[in-house]
Amino acid sequence: MNPVLRGFVAERERRNAADIAGFGRTGLRPRGAGRPAGIGPPDPATKILGRTWAAPLAVAPLAGPDLACPNGEPAMVRAAAAAGVPVVVSAYTGRTFAELAATADTTCWLRLPPYKDRAVTRRLVERAERAGFEALMVAADVPCLTVAAAPAHLAGPSDAHGDPADPVEVEWLRSACSLPVFVAGPLSAADASRAVDAGAAGIVVTGRPGGRGAIDVLPEVAAAVAGRCPVLLDGGVRGGADVLIALAAGADAVCLGRPVLDGLAADGESGAARVLDVVVTELKEAMTFTGAGSVADIGPGLVRTQPGPVASDPPGSGPVEPAPRPAGADLRKRELHGSVSSPVLDTMTFLNEITLRYPDAISFAPGRPYDDLFQNEQIFGYLRRYLDHLAAQGRSPHALRTNLFQYGPTAGQIQDVIADSLRIDEDIDVPPESIVVTVGAQEAMLLVLRALIAGPDDVLLVSSPCYVGITGAARLLDIAVTGVEERAGGVSCADLEAAILAERARGRRPRAFYVVPDHSNPSGTTMDLRSRRELLAVAARHDILVLEDNPYRLVSPGPPPPTLKSLDRERRVVHLGSYSKTVFPGARVGFVIADQRVEDETGRTGLLADELAKIKSMVTVNTSSLSQAAVAGALLSAGGRLSEFNAPAAAHYAGTMRATLEHLDRRLPAGRRAALGVRWNKPAGGFFLTVEVPFRTGNAALNRSAQEFGVIWTPMTYFHPEGGGHHALRLSTSYLTSAEIEEGTARLAHFIEAQSNEAQA
Numbered sequence: 001m002n003p004v005l006r007g008f009v010a011e012r013e014r015r016n017a018a019d020i021a022g023f024g025r026t027g028l029r030p031r032g033a034g035r036p037a038g039i040g041p042p043d044p045a046t047k048i049l050g051r052t053w054a055a056p057l058a059v060a061p062l063a064g065p066d067l068a069c070p071n072g073e074p075a076m077v078r079a080a081a082a083a084g085v086p087v088v089v090s091a092y093t094g095r096t097f098a099e100l101a102a103t104a105d106t107t108c109w110l111r112l113p114p115y116k117d118r119a120v121t122r123r124l125v126e127r128a129e130r131a132g133f134e135a136l137m138v139a140a141d142v143p144c145l146t147v148a149a150a151p152a153h154l155a156g157p158s159d160a161h162g163d164p165a166d167p168v169e170v171e172w173l174r175s176a177c178s179l180p181v182f183v184a185g186p187l188s189a190a191d192a193s194r195a196v197d198a199g200a201a202g203i204v205v206t207g208r209p210g211g212r213g214a215i216d217v218l219p220e221v222a223a224a225v226a227g228r229c230p231v232l233l234d235g236g237v238r239g240g241a242d243v244l245i246a247l248a249a250g251a252d253a254v255c256l257g258r259p260v261l262d263g264l265a266a267d268g269e270s271g272a273a274r275v276l277d278v279v280v281t282e283l284k285e286a287m288t289f290t291g292a293g294s295v296a297d298i299g300p301g302l303v304r305t306q307p308g309p310v311a312s313d314p315p316g317s318g319p320v321e322p323a324p325r326p327a328g329a330d331l332r333k334r335e336l337h338g339s340v341s342s343p344v345l346d347t348m349t350f351l352n353e354i355t356l357r358y359p360d361a362i363s364f365a366p367g368r369p370y371d372d373l374f375q376n377e378q379i380f381g382y383l384r385r386y387l388d389h390l391a392a393q394g395r396s397p398h399a400l401r402t403n404l405f406q407y408g409p410t411a412g413q414i415q416d417v418i419a420d421s422l423r424i425d426e427d428i429d430v431p432p433e434s435i436v437v438t439v440g441a442q443e444a445m446l447l448v449l450r451a452l453i454a455g456p457d458d459v460l461l462v463s464s465p466c467y468v469g470i471t472g473a474a475r476l477l478d479i480a481v482t483g484v485e486e487r488a489g490g491v492s493c494a495d496l497e498a499a500i501l502a503e504r505a506r507g508r509r510p511r512a513f514y515v516v517p518d519h520s521n522p523s524g525t526t527m528d529l530r531s532r533r534e535l536l537a538v539a540a541r542h543d544i545l546v547l548e549d550n551p552y553r554l555v556s557p558g559p560p561p562p563t564l565k566s567l568d569r570e571r572r573v574v575h576l577g578s579y580s581k582t583v584f585p586g587a588r589v590g591f592v593i594a595d596q597r598v599e600d601e602t603g604r605t606g607l608l609a610d611e612l613a614k615i616k617s618m619v620t621v622n623t624s625s626l627s628q629a630a631v632a633g634a635l636l637s638a639g640g641r642l643s644e645f646n647a648p649a650a651a652h653y654a655g656t657m658r659a660t661l662e663h664l665d666r667r668l669p670a671g672r673r674a675a676l677g678v679r680w681n682k683p684a685g686g687f688f689l690t691v692e693v694p695f696r697t698g699n700a701a702l703n704r705s706a707q708e709f710g711v712i713w714t715p716m717t718y719f720h721p722e723g724g725g726h727h728a729l730r731l732s733t734s735y736l737t738s739a740e741i742e743e744g745t746a747r748l749a750h751f752i753e754a755q756s757n758e759a760q761a
């Protein structure tokens with residue numbers, strides 16, 4: 001090995017000592033006599049960012065492999081390709097990115113320091129993108145060959161600045177390129193979480209120089225990231241057992257640096273290939289030993305760990321000096337709860353901003369009911385109807401006044417009317433006490449999540465793409481969410497079951513599955529009756545709850561399949577109800593049916609609804625009495641039959657959906673669509689349809705669409721909790737007039753044509 005490189009490696013190895021020591025404290029737990037015979041060899045393959053890696057490892061960024069052996073860098077790329085794993089290319093490579101990418105058929109990522117000069121970053125990133133690199137890994141700690149004799153290009157930057165996890169930097173980098181951004185070496189778990197909120201596609205955990213090793217830091221970072229994106233570990237992996245230990249501690253994959261370099265120095269390309277082969281073989285042996293058949297089976301139960309060093313800077317470990325006020329502001333956003341920087345919460349803000357900035361644009365974004373379905377006088381009629389109902393029940397004038405003007409019971413005051421309507425209209429037969437009236441279904445989601453998710457290991461499963469209201473509520477509460485990808489007919493129960501098992505293998509407890517079974521938002525899919533029954537069977541088999549959200553079924557045409565709640569014989573379904581589409585959204589009235597029995601430590605049982613009401617008492621105290629009165633009046637006027645009451649609305653929405661589809665078809669006929677690579681679904685009801693396009697549909701495209709073409713839509717990325725939807729947009733067909741739909745679809749077609757042509761150019 002070249003002496004310059006040897007000196008650097010020795011110095012790195014000293015810094016790495018804690019990383020390596022961390023693995024020494026952990027051992028594997030044998031699963032009986034290993035994997036039972038006849039089950040086939042373990043499969044170490046894994047999927048990261050949609051790519052399958054032959055094993056959960058990547059070659060770490062290494063400056064100077066050419067100093068390890070002649071042509072070391074291309075040799076390293078070829079060795080990685082042979083092993084079926086990616087290479088993270090150092091920013092200090094002596095080759096061009098294009099040359100490295102052309103060396104062998106493998107995935108390349110670029111690791112780069114956060115240069116102060118953004119023009120430098122932009123240039124590097126553009127080159128990487130052009131060369132076909134698939135991700136960026138941005139790091140603050142940039143080891144470089146500072147030894148005087150190092151070749152100039154390996155001498156490292158003089159202008160790298162501090163914090164790669166800074167949300168502003170992450171957001172900027174995301175806006176500067178289309179590559180997913182991994183943040184390496186965040187200084188704390190909270191920083192990692194903030195980076196994810198700001199849009200990081202992954203986190204790379206590294207050790208703290210002179211402090212804790214990467215493997216010691218990993219569990220807290222993985223917990224903070226909570227499955228929102230992949231977590232990689234970089235530092236100290238010296239064999240296949242270490243890979244398993246890292247995965248058991250919460251990593252999705254690891255990076256391997258020094259061992260690959262040693263392989264290169266010993267025997268060039270074959271040496272590096274041999275190292276990777278040995279590590280993968282050892283990983284398979286470790287999997288067999290612990291009884292793991294696939295990486296999804298690897299969880300904390302497979303290892304035993306002696307306690308390692310604790311964080312040197314635990315919260316509250318000493319007096320905290322207040323940071324000086326930021327110049328020109330009173331507070332720092334990064335010191336607020338991470339959710340306020342979360343893209344999930346930003347989505348609606350961005351859409352609102354765009355709508356305000358381009359008031360003449362036609363907006364297919366809001367899922368609002370059609371304005372002309374309401375008349376002011378209706379409200380007074382509803383209130384009168386409700387008061388008459390109370391009077392007919394023998395309530396005194398004083399009681400009537402109290403009912404409208406006073407605080408009300410936390411759980412609500414119209415549960416009897418709601419329960420009657422549910423029985424008449426939806427065949428849902430539940431006692432009024434199991435219902436809590438909420439401020440829209442949104443509050444119901446918050447209450448249910450708060451009650452059900454008890455600790456960091458509890459996870460919420462959602463069908464993906466997913467309504468942002470539930471993922472946003474989960475984010476507010478720091479709840480881990482795992483998406484189960486929908487297929488054409490909605491979510492598949494086999495996929496759900498696999499997701500439940502995978503979560504359990506990782507040591508997490510899937511608590512509930514959220515789904516919109518009818519005309520889902522955003523994808524418009526509807527589950528058939530068989531899938532509904534199957535879903536309830538899966539819930540029973542794996543002891544999870546189903547959170548059924550169903551706002552569109554009664555404003556859609558045709559007889560709907562039964563709700564999950566009406567099929568529920570074991571109280572597995574918590575039903576989230578909304579009157580926003582069926583009565584009017586200004587009331588902000590929803591409800592939750594929580595008839596599950598809850599046992600306390602003394603063996604006494606109550607209803608989940610009672611627990612939700614306790615939480616509600618500290619959130620909104622009670623739902624507006626006036627709004628409840630108006631909604632109850634509407635339900636009473638309809639004789640409880642919201643389906644009949646909404647027949648005109650359902651016919652209207654069926655018409656606007658049909659008109660939108662027909663105009664789209666006229667503007668982009670089948671042949672043209674096929675040539676462009678454009679497709680859309682044709683939902684049988686609900687408010688939304690999805691258009692697939694050949695270009696990325698992020699905020700930049702939306703901005704252009706609004707500014708140059710005068711049409712607004714919602715990027716589907718907003719609805720994918722774990723990334724995805726980059727080439728699709730959602731159209732809401734509920735709110736616009738027929739003239740606006742005609743003009744809006746024409747504008748949209750022009751935009752799609754222009755953007756597709758540019759993407760293809």
Ligand SMILES: Cc1cc2nc3c(=O)[nH]c(=O)nc-3n(C[C@H](O)[C@H](O)[C@H](O)COP(=O)(O)O)c2cc1C
Pocket residue numbers: 005008009012016019060061062063064090091092111139141142143144234235236237255256257258259261
């Ligand atoms: C010789 C050498 C060169 C390295 N060059 C870089 C580099 O250019 N950029 C970088 O981010 N990390 C670099 N690293 C750090 C490695 O990518 C890796 O993070 C570190 O070696 C820990 O992993 P390991 O224990 O598997 O070696 C280098 C490490 C070594 C030993």
